[in-house]
Structure formats: C-alpha cells, structure tokens
Amino acid sequence: MSEYFEFLKLxxxxxxxxxxxxxxxxxxxxxxxxxIQGRLxxxxxxxxxPAVYGEYIxxxxxxxxxxxxxxxxxxxxxANWHQGLDPFxxxxxxxxLDRGGKFMAFPKKGExxxxxxxxxxRASADDKAGxxxxxxxFQAIKDMGLKPNINIKFFFExxxxxxxxxxxxxxxxxxxxxxxxxxxxxxxxMPATGQKQITYGVRGDVNMHLTVYGPKRPLHSxxxxxxxxxxAQKLIRLLSSMKDENGLVLIDGYYDDVIPLSAAExxxxxxxxxxxxxxxQELGFAEAEMLGVTFLESITSIPTLNxxxxxxxxxxxxxxxxxxxxxSAALDLRLVKGNTVENQVKRVKDHIRKMGFYIVDKEPTDExxxxxxxxxxxxxxxxxxxxxxxxxxxxxxxxxxxxQSSADKKIxxxxxxxxxxxxxxxxxxxxxYPVTIPVVNYDNNQHAENENLELGRLKEGIKTIGAVMLGx
Amino acid sequence: MSEYFEFLKLxxxxxxxxxxxxxxxxxxxxxxxxxIQGRLxxxxxxxxxPAVYGEYIxxxxxxxxxxxxxxxxxxxxxANWHQGLDPFxxxxxxxxLDRGGKFMAFPKKGExxxxxxxxxxRASADDKAGxxxxxxxFQAIKDMGLKPNINIKFFFExxxxxxxxxxxxxxxxxxxxxxxxxxxxxxxxMPATGQKQITYGVRGDVNMHLTVYGPKRPLHSxxxxxxxxxxAQKLIRLLSSMKDENGLVLIDGYYDDVIPLSAAExxxxxxxxxxxxxxxQELGFAEAEMLGVTFLESITSIPTLNxxxxxxxxxxxxxxxxxxxxxSAALDLRLVKGNTVENQVKRVKDHIRKMGFYIVDKEPTDExxxxxxxxxxxxxxxxxxxxxxxxxxxxxxxxxxxxQSSADKKIxxxxxxxxxxxxxxxxxxxxxYPVTIPVVNYDNNQHAENENLELGRLKEGIKTIGAVMLGx
Numbered sequence: 001m002s003e004y005f006e007f008l009k010l011x012x013x014x015x016x017x018x019x020x021x022x023x024x025x026x027x028x029x030x031x032x033x034x035x036i037q038g039r040l041x042x043x044x045x046x047x048x049x050p051a052v053y054g055e056y057i058x059x060x061x062x063x064x065x066x067x068x069x070x071x072x073x074x075x076x077x078x079a080n081w082h083q084g085l086d087p088f089x090x091x092x093x094x095x096x097l098d099r100g101g102k103f104m105a106f107p108k109k110g111e112x113x114x115x116x117x118x119x120x121x122r123a124s125a126d127d128k129a130g131x132x133x134x135x136x137x138f139q140a141i142k143d144m145g146l147k148p149n150i151n152i153k154f155f156f157e158x159x160x161x162x163x164x165x166x167x168x169x170x171x172x173x174x175x176x177x178x179x180x181x182x183x184x185x186x187x188x189x190m191p192a193t194g195q196k197q198i199t200y201g202v203r204g205d206v207n208m209h210l211t212v213y214g215p216k217r218p219l220h221s222x223x224x225x226x227x228x229x230x231x232a233q234k235l236i237r238l239l240s241s242m243k244d245e246n247g248l249v250l251i252d253g254y255y256d257d258v259i260p261l262s263a264a265e266x267x268x269x270x271x272x273x274x275x276x277x278x279x280x281q282e283l284g285f286a287e288a289e290m291l292g293v294t295f296l297e298s299i300t301s302i303p304t305l306n307x308x309x310x311x312x313x314x315x316x317x318x319x320x321x322x323x324x325x326x327x328s329a330a331l332d333l334r335l336v337k338g339n340t341v342e343n344q345v346k347r348v349k350d351h352i353r354k355m356g357f358y359i360v361d362k363e364p365t366d367e368x369x370x371x372x373x374x375x376x377x378x379x380x381x382x383x384x385x386x387x388x389x390x391x392x393x394x395x396x397x398x399x400x401x402x403x404q405s406s407a408d409k410k411i412x413x414x415x416x417x418x419x420x421x422x423x424x425x426x427x428x429x430x431x432x433y434p435v436t437i438p439v440v441n442y443d444n445n446q447h448a449e450n451e452n453l454e455l456g457r458l459k460e461g462i463k464t465i466g467a468v469m470l471g472x
Numbered sequence: 473m474s475e476y477f478e479f480l481k482l483x484x485x486x487x488x489x490x491x492x493x494x495x496x497x498x499x500x501x502x503x504x505x506x507x508i509q510g511r512l513x514x515x516x517x518x519x520x521x522p523a524v525y526g527e528y529i530x531x532x533x534x535x536x537x538x539x540x541x542x543x544x545x546x547x548x549x550x551a552n553w554h555q556g557l558d559p560f561x562x563x564x565x566x567x568x569l570d571r572g573g574k575f576m577a578f579p580k581k582g583e584x585x586x587x588x589x590x591x592x593x594r595a596s597a598d599d600k601a602g603x604x605x606x607x608x609x610f611q612a613i614k615d616m617g618l619k620p621n622i623n624i625k626f627f628f629e630x631x632x633x634x635x636x637x638x639x640x641x642x643x644x645x646x647x648x649x650x651x652x653x654x655x656x657x658x659x660x661x662m663p664a665t666g667q668k669q670i671t672y673g674v675r676g677d678v679n680m681h682l683t684v685y686g687p688k689r690p691l692h693s694x695x696x697x698x699x700x701x702x703x704a705q706k707l708i709r710l711l712s713s714m715k716d717e718n719g720l721v722l723i724d725g726y727y728d729d730v731i732p733l734s735a736a737e738x739x740x741x742x743x744x745x746x747x748x749x750x751x752x753q754e755l756g757f758a759e760a761e762m763l764g765v766t767f768l769e770s771i772t773s774i775p776t777l778n779x780x781x782x783x784x785x786x787x788x789x790x791x792x793x794x795x796x797x798x799x800s801a802a803l804d805l806r807l808v809k810g811n812t813v814e815n816q817v818k819r820v821k822d823h824i825r826k827m828g829f830y831i832v833d834k835e836p837t838d839e840x841x842x843x844x845x846x847x848x849x850x851x852x853x854x855x856x857x858x859x860x861x862x863x864x865x866x867x868x869x870x871x872x873x874x875x876q877s878s879a880d881k882k883i884x885x886x887x888x889x890x891x892x893x894x895x896x897x898x899x900x901x902x903x904x905y906p907v908t909i910p911v912v913n914y915d916n917n918q919h920a921e922n923e924n925l926e927l928g929r930l931k932e933g934i935k936t937i938g939a940v941m942l943g944x
Contacts, residue, residue, distance in 0.1 A: 074792045098688070189695060203694055209791065215755040216570070218920030221804045222675055222891030223661060225776035226719060227748070227760045227767050232779040232801075233715060236708040243705060247698060276699070283687040284841040288699045295699050304697035307704040308794055309785035313920075319681065319781050319802035320546045322920045327782065329704075330791035332693045369756040419694030448690030448785075448794045 001113060002106070003030070004132055004458075008090040008121045012073040012128070014162035020049045023071050027052045027131060027156055034139035036154065044173040048166030049158035053177065056138065056152040063395065063472055066153035066180040067465070068434070069130030069187060070160035073123035080449040082120070087451075090121030096443065097450060115456025118441075124453040125444035129461065130186035131156050133439050137465035148469045153180055160187075163205075163382030164422035171429040182395045183426050183434035184468060188419050189442040190457065192275045192282070196407040196464060198400050199436040200391050201416035202423050203300070204335030206345060206383025207308070210235070210352075211328045213364055213375045218313065219323040228323050232312035234374055235327035238355050242305060242348075247289025249305045251351040259338035261301050264391050265415035269296050272412050282443070299418030303344065304334040333383075334420060341383035352376060387423035388416055389433040396435045402471030403437060406464050437464060473585060474578070475502070476930075479600055480562040480593045484545040486634035492521045495543050499524045499603060499628055506611035508626065516645040520638030521630035525649065528610070528624040535867065535944055538625035538652040539937070540906070541602030541659060542632035545595035552921040554592070559923075562593030568915065569922060587928025596925040597916035601933065602658035603628050605911050609937035620941045625652060632659075635677075635854030636894035643901040654867045655898050655906035656940060660891050661914040662929065664747045664754070668936060669884040670872050671908040672863050675772075676807030677892035678855025679780070680820060682707070683800045684829075685836055685847045690785065691795040700795050704784035706846055707799035710827050714777060714820075719761025721777045723823040731810035733773050736863050737887035741768050744884050754915070771890030775816065776806040805855075806892065813855035824848060859895035860888055861905040867944075868907045874943030875909060878936050909936060 007026055011019045024040060031038035031054045038054035049072065076087035082097050094117060095101035107113060134154060141148060155178065159165055171178060191197055214231030215224070243249050261269070276295040280288065291298050312327035314320065333344050352359060358372035361379070368375060389396060391413060404411050417436065426434045439461025440446075441454040479498055483491045496512060503510035503526045510526035521544065548559035554569050566589060567573035579585060606626060613620060627650065631637055643650060663669055686703030687696075715721050733741070748767040752760065763770050784799035786792065805816050824831060830844035833851075840847060861868060863885060876883050889908065898906045911933025912918075913926040 075790055077786055077790050189692075205694065205793070207791070207793070209787070213757075215757060217755065217915065217917055217922075219755070220661070220891055220919050221776070221778045221780055222677065222806055223771065223889065225778045225804065225806050225890060226763055226770040226774050228755065229719075229757055229759065229761055230779055232782050233711075233719075236712045236779075236782070237717060239705075240708045240712040245709060247701075247705075281842070283689065283691070283700065284838060285685075285687060285701055285845075286842055287701065287845040289701055291698060298698040299695065302698050304693070306693045306697045306795060307702055307708075307784065308693055309787040309791050309796065310704050310708070310799065311783050311787040312779065313781035313802075314549055315681070315781040315783040315800040315802045318547055318549050319679070320919045321677070321679070321804050322780055323778060324781065328787040330785075330787045332697065332793050334694055334697050366756060370753070370758055373757075373759040417695065418697060419692055443689065445689055447692050447792045450689075 005090050007128055007132065008119065008124055009088055011088045012071060012123050013075050014072040014159060017049060020072055020158045024050055024052050024158060027071060030135045031154065034135055035142050038154065041170060041174050043166050043169030048170055051158060051170055052156040054154040056148065058149055058151050062149065062151050064151040064153060064180040065468065065472065066155055066178060066183050067134045068155050068157065068183055068185045069134055070127045070157040071131050072158050072161050073126065074161050074447045076122050077449065082450050085120055085450065087122040090119050090124060093118050093120055113455050115459065117455045118452040119455065120450060120452045122451055124451055125440040126446035126451065127160070127187045129440045129453050129458055133458065133461040133465050134186055137462045137469060140462060140466055141469060146470065150472045152469055153178070160421065163384065165382045167422050168425050168429055171425055175430065178430055180432055182399065183432055184399065185421060185423065185434050185436040186439060186465065187421060188417055188436060188438040189440050189444055189446065190438045191412060192278055192442040193273060195409050195412050196403055197412040197414055197438055198403060199414040199417045199438065200396070201388030202386060202421045203416060203418060204339060204341065204383070204385040204424070205420035206333050206335070206341045207381035208331040208333065208345065208348060209328065209379045210331065211326050211377040214323060214325050216325065218325050221321045221323050224323055230323050231327040232324055235312065235329060238352065238357065239307065239329055241355055242351060247291055251347050253347050254303065257338040257340070257343060258301070258303065258336055261415060268391055268413045268415055269300070272296060272414065300416040301336055303336050303339050304332065306332040308332045334418070335386050337386045337388055340385055345380050349378060352378065384422045385424050386416070387427055389435055391415055393433055396433065398472055399435060399468055402468045403464055405471055406467035439464060476604055477562050479604065480591065480596055481560055483560045484543060484595050485547050486544040486631060489521060492544055492630045496522055496524050496630060499543060502607045503626065506607055507614050510626065513642060513646050515638045515641030520642055523630060523642055524628040526626040528620065530621055530623050534621065534623050536623040536625060536652040537940065537944065538627055538650060538655050539606045540627050540629065540655055540657045541606055542599045542629040543603050544630045544633050545598065546633050546919045548594050549921065554922050557592050557922065559594040562591050562596060565590045565592055585927050587931060589927045590924045591927065592922060592924045594923055596923055597912040598918035598923065599632070599659045601912045601925050601930055605930065605933040605937050606658055609934045609941055612934060612938055613941060618942065622944045624941055625650070632893065635856065637854045639894050640897050640901055643897055647902065650902055652904055654871065655904060656871065657893060657895065657906050657908040658911060658937065659893060660889055660908060660910040661912050661916055661918065662910045663884060664750055664914040665745060667881050667884050668875055668879040669886055669910055670875060671886040671889045671910065672868070673860030673888035674858060674893045674895050675888060675890060676811060676813065676855070676857040676896070678805050678807070678813045678817060679853035680803040680805065680817065681800065681851045682803065683798050683849040686795060686797050688797065690797050693793045693795050696795055702795050703799040704796055707784065707801060710824065710829065711779065711801055713827055714823060719763055723819050725819050726775065729810040729812070729815060730773070730775065730808055733887060740863055740885045740887055741772070744768060744886065772888040773808055775808050775811050776804065778804040780804045806890070807858050809858045809860050812857055817852050821850060824850065856894045857896050858888070859899055861907055863887055865905055868905065870944055871907060871940055874940045875936055877943055878939035911936060
C-alpha cells in the first residue's frame, strides 16, 4: 500500500507533461518489480504523452490478452476538496467523509488495513487503481510461482482525460507490438450493488465550452440595470432552450442517428437489477430525469447534453452588485452507437445560431460587438464516438467465465457503460474488440473533488484481473 | 495625494470590523488636520460599525448642511483583478488599463500629477473619494483663510455596502447632533458626458441568493448523465422564466406598485442629453435591453431584476465532466418609488414556488430531499426602498446654483440615480431631504474588479463641494 500511496502522490493532471513523465517512470519501476521489462511507447511524431508498454509471452501460438488502464487524471480545484485534503497528498479515511469518516494514520508495518477504509486523492480510483490492479495481479501470480497460459500485454495510456488525442497514432505506430485477441480495459466504477461486471461498450464524448459576452467592463447593476445587456441572462436563455424539464434535449435532430439496443443487449440489461432506487436514496433526490426509460437504458442508449459547470461573476460571499462582462458554460455531450461527434456538435451550434447568437472563435472585435446583439464564443474538445463489442463474442465469453470464477455473486454483463473511453480506436486501428472490467467503488467521486477508493475494492480488483490472467 | 494612497491601502470590506475601525481612525486624523475635532458615532446598542462625525458651527441661526459619504467597500476577488494590481495596494496608471494605461511611479515631491491619470484600487471611487472630497474641500477653505456662512456637519458611514443595516439606529440615536436643513450625499458616478450633476433620489435595493440542489455528491456526467438531475439545468430553467429576451421581468405583479415619474421629473429628464449612444459604443454592445423607454427612464423609474452572478461546479480550464451538486445565483432587485422590499421579494419567492420549487431556509434534510423534486435555498439581504426629494425643493435649488457656479458646462438635475443608497432613512428618521452630488468618473468599475478613479475628477470634486460650502 505504501507503494500505491507513493504513486498517488505524483500529480497527474492531463497535459502536465513533466509530472506525467514521472508517473510513467514510476509505472516502469512497478512493472520491473513484477519481472516485466517495460518501455515507453510513442506515436510516430512523438507528440504524445507516452504510453507505458510491457509484455509476457507464454508462446507465439497462445491467445493474447492486452490489458489497458490510464495513468493521467482530471484537473483539480483544491479549494473544493474537503478540509484537510490535498488532491495529491493521499490520505486514509475510516469511511466516506460525508458519512463521518475520520482521517487515519498509515498503519505500521504488519498492521492490517480494513477493507472499508478509503484512500482519498486524485486518481485514487480513476484510473491509477486500474494500472495498479493489472500490475499487482501479474506480480501476485509470479510471486505464487504460477505461470499464465496466455500471452499478456500491458498498455497504460497517459492522455485519456485529455480525450486520448494521440491514442490513434500510438496504436497505428505500434500495431505489431500491440497485436492481441482481446483488449481488457480496467477503468470506470463497479455497479452500486457491488457485483463484478464486464462492460461491452462505452458512450462517446465531446465537450463544448460557451462564453456569452456582455458589456466590456463590469457595470454597477444599479446604475446600468434595466439597460445594459446581462450575459448571464442571455446564457441561461440559450441553455434553457436546449433541454426541457424532463431532461429531453430539444435541439433539432439530437436523437436522430441513434442505433437502438439489439435484442441480446436488451435481454442483458433486463437481467440486471435496477440500481435506481438505491442510488436515488443514496444521492438524495426525489426524482431522476424522466426520459421514459430505465436508468440503465438512459445511460447506455441515449445521447446526453449535460451542463458540467456555469459561471458569471461571483455568487455567495464574493457576490457583488455588478452586471457581469461574460457568462460561461461547460457542456458535456455523451454519444451512443450511431452518433458522430461532428453531427452532434453541429446540431448544438445550429441551435445556438437559431436562437439568434453570432458565433465567434476568438474574443469578439469592436466591430462584431457593434454589429451583433448576442455574441457567443464556442469551442469544442477533441471528442470521439461510442463503441460496442458484441455481447456474445467467444473470447469475451471466456473472460466473463474467468471473472465469474472469482466472484461470490452472479456477475453483470453490461452492453455499454454510461461513461466514455476512446475504445472505438481499438476496433478501428487494431481490429480487435475491447471489453471493460471495472474495479473501483461506484461512489468514488471520480473527475470531481474528494475522489476516493475503497480499499477492499482494490484487493478484489487484483483478484479479478488475476483470475482472467490465469483462467484462460 | 500620498495621504489618499495611505487611505486606500486600508482594506475596508464591509463587515471587516477590525480594518473598518482603522479606516475610521484615519478619517478622524484627516478631520483633525482640517481643524475639526471629530468623533465616532454609534447606535444605541453599539452594534454598528461606527460612523465618523464632525461639525463646524457658524451660528445657531445659520442654515445647516450635513455632508455624507461612506468609507466601507464591496468585497474583492483579487484573482479577477488586472495582473499587477492588488485591490488594497493602490497604483497610479497613465490611462484606463483596458485602453493601454501603464503603471506609473508615484511622483516625487513637487512633481505634477496629470489629471488623466487614474488610481486603481478598491474604494478609490466608491466611496473614499466622497469622504476625501468633503474633508479636503473644507480644509482648502480653511487653508485659504475663508469661513463658510453656513453650519457644516460631516457624517461618514461604515456600513453602506452592507445595506446600511444600522444606519436607522445611528440616525435615531443621534437625532439632535444630526439636525440639519439638507443632507448632501457624495457618492456614485458622474454622468458619462462629464457634466456635474445633482441627483434628487435613488433606487432602493435588495439582494437575493438562490441555491438549487442536485445529487449529494458530484457525479460523473457519463455514468449518470440522462438520469441524475442537474441543478444547473434546474436553476437556468427557473432564472429564464423570470425575465424575457427584452429584459422585461415576467414575475406576476413585479411592476404593479411603481409610482410613475412626475411631470417635473419627466421634464428634467428630457433636458438631459441621452448618454446611451456613447455608452453603447464605449461598453461594446449592439443593443441594450429593450423596455421601450430611454436609458434614463429605465434606470430611474423601473424596478430591476438582475443576475449578479451564477455558478455551478467549474468552467474553463477547471471544468470537468461532472453533474454538479448545487447551482447558485446572486440576484439584485432595484426598487423604485412605490416598491417595498417585502413585496418585491415575496413576488420572486411566489414565482419560485409557482415554478414548482420547494423553498428551504437552510440545507435540505434527507427527508426533504426524498420528498421534493426541486429544492431551492433562498436568502435575502437587508434591503431598503427608493427615495426621492422634490426637484424644486428651495434649499436644494440653492445647492444646485452653487454647483453650477463651479462648473463650465450646464449641470444636470437628475430625478433619481439608478444606484442605491439608504437615503429613505434621512427622510424617515431625520425628516430632512437628501440630495446627491457625485464626484467620480462614470467608468470607475465600482463594486467590481479594477475599480479606479480619474485624478482630475477628484480635484474637480473637491472644488464642487467647496463651492457648496462657500456658496450658500
């Protein structure tokens, strides 16, 4: 565990190249301890944050499984974290902090860890837990003197939270080394029920960022109120035109390209206990969005348009009587099978124009300000489409059996997660399907403040991955 | 000027009692230099930040004018200020920073200040410039060996930006000392045209703060998107229901209590050049809100509902793929003659309920979360109504003549400012009308980041106040 704490102490915000290199070297060190001579893997033009690669070859004829996780993390805003927490100073806590968990000293050598304890820190769950589970599963097998009957490859990406902008080039440039029969992705949360799970797909994702312009200077809301245009007012008018009270997106054609779930996928979903009632109580709200489908259908088969954040001037203690100069919104568009990034972004932009806004791709000029009533600066992230592996793929079925052999309860076969990974690239470049095995607790706050990992999950995750390595 | 810089270096955020006391003592020191033995003035229960009081008595029979300004300021968010600026380290700048102004060294003794230079710093304009103009006008008269023919009283408040929560009690408790024939208030910006002005009233003001609740923990917008309710979505739906695209408030009865402008007030307004075309160009927007009236009518005779700020999770560089836990808005309600704080706040709350929200006055309990779909935490500030002095009040007309005598151009007689001060209390408690003489540049960014004062205005302001002290 002290080694995992050292790993979490390394800041890993995407784009922080210097620290990501330190992380990659740390992973090489862990691979080495497990008997694997790893190496860094670049794209052709060496633009990317390198991936970390390693391999164990049983025989050239054997089935090859390649394990994926990512070592970069989402940005942090330390001010939002619980008092006493620093995102990059991992801390042991006796329970979830919002359930009264107390900070714990790190146990002395030989003392036991309670599986209910949690580690709080950025990437404790997403996705250093994946990297760690894969390497430690292999090391445990080796330490027990056992040998897997398959070839095992390791691939740890360093740009996932940045939309995997160079993954395609890395895969393309290292096609030979990365040949396999199946990718096993170790990322994302387990279901709230605590059952083990294999996921056969992901939603796609693209972010958009909107900034609406008001007066060039912040204005006194008394001296100019009723006259100066308020960018926050314009932004909320625009945003509220995009979605109705039930959560239905009102943008023209937003649901047009969706390929519905197959019969096999629908059947698999119907066999999963609906986590919604437990989640609603746990998360403290009376009614979910009402798209007329189950929780699992809503997150697997329907594209989203979510407000990740809004801002204009200040609220709370820092609020003051001004008309703000700008108002911004960060949007998240999840894509399902059939959607393309281009189409969904275009639909949002068309809608913005239909609402009367003039779109700029940099700060508006004085001429633009004088000419257009409503001006908005729109940017978009990299983005990628959804991916789905057939739920009856033969090797994937063997992996499912191996995972089942490590589990007490019936495992879940999930056609798609709600979350996103650029798994479509594995299909597209390596012509090999991926499946995903999540290992972390559902309530891990990934991507947000107070990210945490329940220790028992990590131990169980190492067992699960070990079962796949040994069970084929 | 170095004394004014020392004054601005004293942080004066409302409610920062310790530093406000330091400011009050500094003002007593300035009064002393002007030959006035000042004192602090409390309310009966000594709850208030004290006001600073002083007096010059010419004769018991003489007309008495009491001059008011306030020495507290709005909160600051240093992160929003221009690079190199600290709100409480005033700096000389050669021009407005957004017009390419450069930081200037403080001139050596004997070197001249350019009247176009600006001082950047919190309260440089609002309202230490008022305090300073009043005291320095009196000191200048004294230094010239002249004696005003009126009694002059000085009253500097320390809680104005906090809604003057104890002003009524201070006035009540010191009624005898504060007797006068007219209050002259030195606060707020001069018109954009640069003309001198007397203002006969103010709008009232009350702030409201709204927080809408989502899931208890921040959620991954992929794993929960389309299902978990998004508080930002709920907030924008609510806010956008309050106001239409033209700036018209849609809340039932919001404009019902308004007492329209009198014929004399309308006439005075019609004699003022419309500042809107200059302002629009200067502020960089194509169209103002369209309430169907002029700029001056919109800010004098119509109540407002303005969004001062909105926030939910993060935008920009710190944005991440979450569903936020809360979304907040700071609202500013300006009141005109006829409005009451109680009625306007009640109308907003009634509207919130009509939109389906359940209002709480503290964090919602688990029971409330389980029971109500849309939960909102609503608070309101202290607030006060509008005030208007008759535009043909005899002593006020003499003050207007005195101001006109100090001006090159025709002065403006303004029935009401758009901004707010608790002037209704002077009517109510001291039974004496107030008029306001603004002395600072219109583009001073008061209440916001990069607050600044044009030096020439300060000099001219001292002249104006001096003319009133000598001209009656």
